[in-house]
Amino acid sequence: MQLLRSYRLLVTWQALRKKNYLPLMMAVQTLFSLGIVLGYPLLFPTLDRTSIYLIATGAPAISMVSVGLVALPQTIGEQKAEGSLAYMRSLPVPRLAYLVADLTVWMAIVIPGVVLGVLVGAWRFGLELQVSPLVVPAVLMVALTATCVGYAIASILPYMLTVVITQAIVVFVFMFSPLTFLPDKLPAWFEAIHSVLPIQAMGEVTRGTIAPNEFGLPLGAFLTLAVWCFLGFGVTYAAMSRRG
Amino acid sequence: MLLQIEELTKVYRTGVRANDGISLAIGEGEVFGLLGHNGAGKTTLVNQVVGLLKPTSGSIRIDGRDMVADPGLARRLCSFQAQAQVPIDGLTPRQAIDLLGQLRGTARTEVERRRERLIDALDLGAWQDEDAARLSGGVKRLVAFAMAAVAPGRVVMLDEPTNDVDPVRRRLLWRQVRTLADHGAAVLLVTHNVIEAERSVDRLAILDEGRVIAEGTPAGLKGRLGAALRLELVLDPDASEIPASPFGLSAVPVGNRVMVGVPMDAAGQAVAWAESLKHAGSVEEFTLGPATLEDVYVALVGGAEARPAQVEEVFDATAA
Structure with a gap:
């Protein structure tokens, strides 16, 4: 009961804190998606059908990963550095309620960007997507994993290191992650690394449910996401509960 | 408690x-x-x-x-x-x-x-x-x-x-x-x-x-200082040394100021002493007022130059 009451009040608090931030975030995510679906055809004027679908479904995946693994850890890192996270931790609320409330608000920030990303892709390439009903749990799973892992990065690393790592993640996600291309384009050793990291699985789950007629939906990807989600949440929860 | x-x-x-x-x-x-x-x-x-x-x-x-x-x-x-x-x-x-x-x-x-x-x-x-x-x-x-x-x-x-x-x-x-x-x-x-x-x-x-x-309590701590009054001397920038207190209590330097504890019955003597320092040119101006908690604080943790010997001195004088 106390958990639910705290959760509701904390969601209100965190949503109000981010309300000015949400339109900006949506604009940036839309620009991301626009950049990808408009930019890639400039680089590669002739795109085959698979590539078009990869780009159209990769844009929303990149959008989720960028918020979860870049914007979120930077924001949490800032809150840690300025002491506001410590203030929130001093409140008489269960840690679980605080963490789940904050993740809920971050997910709410992530999701509109996904919808916009899909719409922008479908519009640019004139696609008629046969979106699977599984898209809802799939997108929620991807968004939750991205936010949990991002939260864990900020929780365990000092702020400056978080900034550096997240900058590296931007390059890694845009250039070297199989979100807008298939993993077999990568060297075998790099493909092996991606097979255990969560980013490839995020791409597979997203495209497998947004364009199920074009791509399969590997169950292993769900499992990979579940493991990373659990790990991210566990690390964050432990860091939140820890007394220095 | x-x-x-x-x-x-x-x-x-x-x-x-x-x-x-x-x-x-x-x-x-x-x-x-x-x-x-x-x-x-x-x-x-x-x-x-x-x-x-x-x-x-x-x-x-x-x-x-x-x-x-x-x-x-x-x-x-x-x-x-x-x-x-x-x-x-x-x-x-x-x-x-x-x-x-x-x-x-x-x-x-x-x-x-x-x-x-x-x-x-x-x-x-x-x-x-x-x-x-x-x-x-x-x-x-x-x-x-x-x-x-x-x-x-x-x-x-x-x-x-x-x-x-x-x-x-x-x-x-x-x-x-x-x-x-x-x-x-x-x-x-x-x-x-x-x-x-x-x-x-x-x-x-x-x-x-x-x-x-x-x-x-604030009053108790001020009592420990052993002085009901404080004489604040603003030193002349050219003054070479801090004047020694004639009241058996220490003179605590804080920047270009010196705080001197003064017993209540020595108020007249303190003013005369400060006047003489002013005439001699080592002090620019002075004020005499009731001792405050700030005096206790300054005496205890005041300027880095005042510690730690100064702390002992103040309380030794109090105990004496």
Whole structure:
């Protein structure tokens, strides 16, 4: 009961804190998606059908990963550095309620960007997507994993290191992650690394449910996401509960 | 005593000993000041009470219950105004105070009633529906105080509550601090503003390098100084040495000033002595007034040049 009451009040608090931030975030995510679906055809004027679908479904995946693994850890890192996270931790609320409330608000920030990303892709390439009903749990799973892992990065690393790592993640996600291309384009050793990291699985789950007629939906990807989600949440929860 | 801290020591992983065997006891209805320089260990102490930091050794008890073993209970029993600004940008003061009150378990209608009273008492009405992102630092601190006061715990800890607050509202705030104590809370007030502390606290402790170096009522501590009056000398910039006090009490240098303790019956003698220094050109001007808590504080932890021999000297003289 106390958990639910705290959760509701904390969601209100965190949503109000981010309300000015949400339109900006949506604009940036839309620009991301626009950049990808408009930019890639400039680089590669002739795109085959698979590539078009990869780009159209990769844009929303990149959008989720960028918020979860870049914007979120930077924001949490800032809150840690300025002491506001410590203030929130001093409140008489269960840690679980605080963490789940904050993740809920971050997910709410992530999701509109996904919808916009899909719409922008479908519009640019004139696609008629046969979106699977599984898209809802799939997108929620991807968004939750991205936010949990991002939260864990900020929780365990000092702020400056978080900034550096997240900058590296931007390059890694845009250039070297199989979100807008298939993993077999990568060297075998790099493909092996991606097979255990969560980013490839995020791409597979997203495209497998947004364009199920074009791509399969590997169950292993769900499992990979579940493991990373659990790990991210566990690390964050432990860091939140820890007394220095 | 409601809050009982015994032999509290905190050594950070970096090896810094921020608290070193601190023992304090604060009763219901008492406003207790914790004074000290930046880095004296005040915030470390408060963060341990509220369960953000784990003591290396020692105990913290509220109402006899072990707070180190149960940090969740510590957060429920303590309300806290942190030194950092509260994260309320995007919220109005009204929303922020209401949310905090409800998060502390008080019913919404009761929270609203108390919030209205606090906003009136702190004269915050003009800003109550403004986005906190647009508020000045001082107004935000008052809102942070109201958040700590709307549904207070048994112990209320206020870390530098008056920073950036204008002089008129500071008075309003001190009145509310007293109201909290009058309603039975033990108030632990962290500050380096000695002048305000003298007027506002019942008892205080002075912390230096993680240790309590003096504790008592403001009057009691001033009594320990052994001087009812203070003579403040402003040195001539060319003066080569600090004048030696003729009253058996030390002369404590602070920048280009020297504070000299003067017994009540030596007031005339002190003025004559200061006049002679002025004539000799070693002193530009002087003032004689009642000794303040600041004099005690300066004597104890004053300029770095005044420590530690100076501290011993002052209290040796007192004991003599």
